[in-house]
Amino acid sequence: MPLALELMEKAKQKNVNLILPIDTLIADAFSPEANTSDVKSGNIPSDWMGLDIGPETAKLFSEVIKNSKTVLWNGPMGVFEMAKFEIGTKAVAIAVVEATKNGAFSLIGGGDSAAAVSKFGFEDQVSYVSTGGGALLEYMEGKELPGVKAIAG
Ligand SMILES: Nc1ncnc2c1ncn2[C@@H]1O[C@H](COP(=O)(O)OP(=O)(O)OP(=O)(O)O)[C@@H](O)[C@H]1O
Numbered sequence: 196m197p198l199a200l201e202l203m204e205k206a207k208q209k210n211v212n213l214i215l216p217i218d219t220l221i222a223d224a225f226s227p228e229a230n231t232s233d234v235k236s237g238n239i240p241s242d243w244m245g246l247d248i249g250p251e252t253a254k255l256f257s258e259v260i261k262n263s264k265t266v267l268w269n270g271p272m273g274v275f276e277m278a279k280f281e282i283g284t285k286a287v288a289i290a291v292v293e294a295t296k297n298g299a300f301s302l303i304g305g306g307d308s309a310a311a312v313s314k315f316g317f318e319d320q321v322s323y324v325s326t327g328g329g330a331l332l333e334y335m336e337g338k339e340l341p342g343v344k345a346i347a348g
């Protein structure tokens with residue numbers, strides 16, 4: 196939490212638009228048979244958990260993505276492996292595909308993000324899918340990766 200608050204402050208100082216979820220799909224168990232409900236983010240009862248973004252957030256994120264020229268996607272929106280909690284991740288994936296159709300460069304990174312894109316059958320409709328998760332982000336940060344260094348000589 197302190198790190199999140201620090202990053203939010205940093206984003207504000209740098210005029211970076213940080214968009215957070217406004218609603219959440221909650222469940223009473225980590226299970227495909229769980230009972231679910233949509234609540235405003237911040238209203239999750241203590242014995243429930245958020246397992247996907249809610250429909251309002253899916254709409255909000257999709258709008259931003261569709262209007263972007265470059266998309267770097269790292270991390271699913273929820274537990275997309277269970278059909279009940281795949282809706283948010285699917286909505287984002289559809290928006291990324293649409294942005295790509297409109298000329299955006301879309302880069303998807305991370306084993307689970309790649310699995311999500313593949314599950315929905317969109318692998319060929321985005322610009323690039325990388326299996327690198329943390330390594331991809333470190334590379335984007337400008338860090339030198341030992342493997343890349345060895346290859347580059
Ligand atoms: N609310 C949640 N509670 C528990 N697990 C979740 C929740 N939301 C997503 N997950 C799980 O987290 C995983 C996604 O992890 P992560 O965000 O690190 O993805 P990634 O960056 O694509 O993958 P990796 O870290 O392997 O490179 C998925 O398996 C998903 O089911």
Ligand SMILES: O=C(O)[C@H](O)COP(=O)(O)O
Pocket residue numbers: 304305306307326327328329330331
């Ligand atoms: O699923 C994996 O193994 C990860 O996507 C690997 O990514 P990382 O080692 O770069 O985090």
